[in-house]
Amino acid sequence: MPQRRSHVAPSAAQSELANALAALRENLDAPTGFSPEALAEAEAAKPAEPALDLREVPFATLDPAGAKDLDQAFHLEKSASGYIVRYAIADVPGFVTPGGAVDLAARERGQTLYAADGSIPLHPRVLSEDRASLLADQDRPALVWTFTLDSDGVVTATRLERAMVRSRAQLDYVAAQRALDAGDDSPAALLPEIGRLRIAQEAARGGASLNMPDEEVVRADDGTYSIVRARPLAIEEWNAQLSLMTGMAAADIMLEAGVGILRTMPEPDEKAFATFRRQTEALGRPWTRGGYGEFLRTLDLDDPLTLPVLEAAASLFRGAGYLAFDGERPKDAEQAAIAAPYTHATAPLRRLVDRWSLAICLAVSSGQEAPEWARESLSELPALMQASGQRASQLNADTINRVEAALLSPLVGSRIEATVVEVRGEDRAEIQIADPAVTATAPLPPGAAPGDTVSLSLVRADIAKGEVEFAL
DSSP: OOOOOEEEOOOOOHHHHHHHHHHHHHTTOOSSSSSSSHHHHHHHHOOOOOSOTTTOOOEEEEEEEOOOOEEEEEEEOOOOSEEEEEEEEHHHHSOOOOOSHHHHHHHHHHOOOTTTTTEEEESSSIIIIIIISSBOOHHHHHHHEEEEEEEEEEEEEEEEEEEEEEEEEEEHHHHHHHHHHOOOOOOOTHHHHHHHHHEEEEEEHTTTOOOOEEEEEEOOOSOOOEEEEEEOOHHHHHHHHHHHHHHHHHHHHHHHHHHHEEEEEEOOOHHHHHHHHHHHHTOOOOOOOOOOOHHHHOOOTTOEEEEEEHHHHGGGGOOOOEEEEEESSSSSOETTTTTTTTTOOOOOBBTTHHHHHHHHHHHHHHTTTOHHHHHHHHHGGGHHHHHHHHHHHHHHHHHHHHHHHHHGGGGGSSSSEEEEEEEEETTTTEEETTTTEEEEEEEETTTTOOEEEEEEEEEEEETTTTTEEEEO
């Protein structure tokens, strides 16, 4: 799926959209500012002193263009037997005082929220976009994972240390992918090689990835909004494998220590698998053998029926949650899609739970007990993260719905052609409009099936509510 961008032109619709998006932020069930105490504490925070100096290692970051909250930096090199991967994570545990004003503010939020008109950060920006962020050409404390990989990409040794690092380059996905495609020299030159090996290891474990197209609302400098839909670039998938590898290593450390928090997802039951098989058969792309992860990897990304198959497969990736434990090893420790125990441990600037994972792993790796503050509050984390996840999902959905309504508002009363993506019930369907690029729910014409092109009439587009209505 190539990148598609649909703009809301400057107009009355644009003004109404701006008001609707501002109202979303105002009505958000979460604090959007920080107390004077939290801001002062963040400004005065003194990070833990690293014992190790790795500033000679030429780390680089890889993020969306313009990002300032840089959680991770990597350095990749070949060894005699395979590869050495260094993965530096912002040392948020070293900056945040447990029980302090910043800690309490972060627990209220749970994660950074991304609104159309800017982010609502988990921590004060002086930390998340400055003092703790792994910005280029700045000395920064970090928690550095060092992985030894064999020639097949299998991790043979892992080490975690607190160190001072200095990133040499701030890469963005699009430019870095372009450089790799052109064969230019890049700090990410080994990322395709290592990323593909780790994807092969995922396949060997029986893991599965649901590579749905990204959907993002973008605000231009002139104040106009657009929706960009595109499949993740290959470099994003390779980079994600570094984070997955780190999350699995962190989970193993905590399971061995008998204390920590995991990101879990149950294996789909036979009913879910049977339903998905029927859906793939109806789409003419039957899943006949192998695991569902193997089947999803065989899909042709240029096939117009691949998106409906992926939409149907989303039902197999439900039920994700967090599992805190202290004492016995939990019985259901595996994240089914990853096919291994896993935890969040690579985005502490933007996600609350990662600070606990990192603090526990660092202590255990140093031969110490898990910090008492982390143990005392472990049981609170699943509910905090669930609430913040729901808040983020709702904000994202509400934002996209309002922008889509604005995109369609000039077409009210017009006939529109769309592709059926998924049938919902007897007479409703998810449809995809090509221009403007909008996904919506509409009546299903008799006999229409996923992949079919249908003609609909746009009856209503309510920007303030983010609602659109079609008729046959």
